[in-house]
């Protein structure tokens with residue numbers, strides 16, 4: 001499946017708002033892009049797109065429209081009776097999105113410590129193209145911790161943005177642990193731009209109120225008992241159909257979760 005266009009797709013850092021399906025479809029369009037056709041186009045039948053993504057017609061159609069809106073895909077011919085639309089990936093835009101290095105490429109400048117820190121990346125599978133010349137950025141403990149649940153061949157780069165988002169997530173209730181648990185069990189097949197994919201998951205979590213647990217509790221409200229998070233009076237349980245509780249509605253993890261509709 002590897003070819004020139006697919007390789008360029010793998011090297012692009014796609015916009016954060018794209019879904020996993022968008023990534024799969026665009027990757028496939030690149031793999032099937034035929035420049036020798038007039039006009040150059042990709043024509044995978046819908047059945048093929050359904051087979052490789054496992055998605056429904058409507059989801060595929062929404063996803064293709066999103067890619068067109070993002071200027072990553074063109075519609076070369078419109079659908080008419082008996083014919084499906086044909087598409088072409090916007091290779092110019094995809095090339096523009098290529099992950100670039102901010103540091104000068106000079107292997108002398110890469111310290112031994114940094115090489116050890118990112119050595120796993122250098123043994124990538126054909127899916128995530130290893131970039132041996134890439135200057136290695138220093139990682140953080142949290143970044144390394146997240147990578148511990150991700151397959152070694154997935155290319156990740158400790159960009160300041162990514163590191164900052166991870167730190168923010170760590171402060172967001174159980175979100176970081178939830179993300180780690182999710183990534184650990186994830187089937188990574190078809191995820192060609194893992195970092196962009198993970199960033200979109202982080203954004204989703206940061207957009208929602210944090211979910212708490214007895215270990216990761218909200219900040220103490222300073223009105224109730226700090227240890228037990230109990231108030232001296234009874235309140236109505238949020239979404240509790242009239243039941244009452246002595247738990248603090250402001251900082252007891254389960255009450256706050258109920259208030260945010262996590263059950």
Ligand SMILES: [Zn+2]
Nearest residue numbers: 221224248251
């Ligand atoms: Zn409280």
